[in-house]
Amino acid sequence: MTVARRFTFSRLLVWIFLAAIVIVSLFPFFWMLIGTTLNPNAVVAGVVIPGKEFPLNWNKAIKNYNLPVYFLNSLKIATLTVLLGVLVNSLAAFGFEKYRSNAREKVFSVFMLSLMMPQIALVIPLFKLMSSLRLLNTHAAIILPALMSPFIIFFMRQNFQMFPTEIMEAARIDGAREIYIFFRIVVPSMKASFVSAGIYMFLSQWNSYLWPLMTILSEEKKTLPIAISSMMRAYTIEYGAVMIIVGISIVPVLVLYLAMQKEFVSGLLGSVKG
Amino acid sequence: MIAPAIILYTSFNLYPILSSLNMVTRKWQGMRTTYIGLGNFARMLNDKIFWQSLGHNFLFMGIQIPIMIMLALVLAAILNQVRRGRGTLRTIFFLPCVTSLVAYSVLFRMLFQTNGLLNNLLMKLELIQSPIGWLNDPGWARATIMIALTWRWTGYNMVFFIVGMQNISNEIFEAAEVDGANKRQQFFRITMPLLRPVILFSLVTSISGTMQLLDEPNVLTWEGGPANATMTAALYIYRQAFVLNSDFGYAAALSYIVVIITAGFAFTQMKLLGRRD
Known part of the structure; x- marks a missing residue:
């Protein structure tokens, strides 16, 4: 199909529209970068020319706001969630897909049903449970409930459908045990699926707010999102330093997204095709 | 292999x-609790603020979701036509939705201050005479939440629509072209109906997300303010349990209402999707 590419008024309008959306989409990020170099008053006033206060703001972010502590907490929690969570969920997904039985299908549909459960209905009784387990105000309280993810199980199961069962049978004939098949044959050949499941889990744990807000009380255990929201609660706010911290909370996510865009987006889409 | 997941679950x-x-x-x-039977459910009937909060959820759904989905559809349709720069544009439009809810809420809170950048810009362009109380006026505060939601989620929905459009065979459009259908007719008569399952999926995820809205009204418009104007059901429940009364029984009872409504929407979706086959 050949369409004549002429310059028309409507084409111009379309490009202006696209440009406007690009500006609106990117402006908050751009403004955040500028803000890291400004003094608090200039940030609020909406100055959009870079200033010279980045080193000062950086010092405040580190000394007044304990940025490294929050960053390391967030990193630790998200990393542990990814490592353990991908293992648990992919094993379960593999079990559901390759070792089918009626009982397993029933368990699977119960898991899928819980995808619809609103978070607010779960976290209140979960809080009581954590308090009776004496896990409140620990990072374990954030990690444990996030490990098993119905969505990741669903996503990995979709992916395992593509893994040929013949290979598994061949390996069995050669005397390989099931767990060996999983770790030595399935994992290496389906790296992309594991990576996108990992990114997805990292993003949702790194960005999670409500549950850490409920469970973490002491300053030195806070994650970035709850630390940021409590900074906004203070009487005087060092906006420039807050901009740096917001930036630091966004950067790992942006890097992950830009590096792994293909896997991540196709992973998201895998959930629609189902 | 399934055992660890079952234990955790x-x-x-x-x-x-x-x-x-x-x-x-x-x-x-x-720390003490007393049995009150259905008392919590009776109490909820007279809880005006809760029902108002729930009303805000529906208000946000009713206004913001249609706007966002239309915008996402238009963007997807345009990007589907664009040849050069499609990937870059898609990346840019998708970018907002990877930022954490708190991070973007804080950024928007600063941008939308009464003496903040947005008001300054609008005044310089002489679009408004005096600053708008984006965060202080009930109506504008609700609008601010909806603007923020649209900023973050439009690109996300757009990506689904793009893929949906690419799955529509080109031959259909060529046949329509031969029959003399113009671009607009093709969009409304071919693209939209064939995208129905994808649009439904977007609708349902958006509805269930809006039902659970909490971070934005807590951080951006500050604790559901001004004067509960942006209070949502989930935020109200959270505050009942953790900020105001520590009444976990009542909060849990309120959360059942959210569960029932969410389940109702999910059920409707299954009916609607089922009808297609």
């Missing part, structure tokens, strides 16, 4: 949900 998902059946029949006073 039972401990941190199933058990809490079952235990909430007991929670909702009790009244919390500090």
Whole structure:
């Protein structure tokens, strides 16, 4: 199909529209970068020319706001969630897909049903449970409930459908045990699926707010999102330093997204095709 | 292989949900609880703020979701036509939705201050005479939440629509072209109907997300303010349990309402999707 590419008024309008959306989409990020170099008053006033206060703001972010502590907490929690969570969920997904039985299908549909459960209905009784387990105000309280993810199980199961069962049978004939098949044959050949499941889990744990807000009380255990929201609660706010911290909370996510865009987006889409 | 997932699920998902059946029949006073039967549900009937909060959820749904989905459809349709720069544009439009809810809420809170950048810009362009109380006026505060939601989620929905459009065979459009259908007719008569399952999926995820809205009204418009104007059901429930009264029984009972509504929407979706086959 050949369409004549002429310059028309409507084409111009379309490009202006696209440009406007690009500006609106990117402006908050751009403004955040500028803000890291400004003094608090200039940030609020909406100055959009870079200033010279980045080193000062950086010092405040580190000394007044304990940025490294929050960053390391967030990193630790998200990393542990990814490592353990991908293992648990992919094993379960593999079990559901390759070792089918009626009982397993029933368990699977119960898991899928819980995808619809609103978070607010779960976290209140979960809080009581954590308090009776004496896990409140620990990072374990954030990690444990996030490990098993119905969505990741669903996503990995979709992916395992593509893994040929013949290979598994061949390996069995050669005397390989099931767990060996999983770790030595399935994992290496389906790296992309594991990576996108990992990114997805990292993003949702790194960005999670409500549950850490409920469970973490002491300053030195806070994650970035709850630390940021409590900074906004203070009487005087060092906006420039807050901009740096917001930036630091966004950067790992942006890097992950830009590096792994293909896997991540196709992973998201895998959930629609189902 | 499934055992670890089942153990985790039972401990941190199933058990809490079952235990909430007991929670909702009790009244919390500090550490002690007393059995009050359906008392929490009776109390909720007279809780005007809760129903208003729930009303805000529906208000956000009713206004913001249609705008966002239309915008996402238009963007997807345009990007589907664009040849050069499609990937870059898609990346840019998708970018907002990877930022954390708190991070973007904080950025928007600063941008939308009464003496902040947005008002300054609008005044310089002489679009407004005096600053708008984006965060202080009830109506504008609700608008601010909806603007923020649209900023973050439009690109996300757009990506689904793009893929949906690419799955539509080109031959259909060529045939329509031969029959003399113009671009607009093609969009409304071919693209939209064939995208129905994808649009439905977007609708349902958006509705269920808006039902659970909490971070934005808590951080961006500050604790559901001004004067509860942006209070949502989930935020109200959270505040009942953790900020105001520590009444977990009542909060759990309120959360059942959210569960029922979400389940209702999901059920409707299954009916609608089922009808297609």
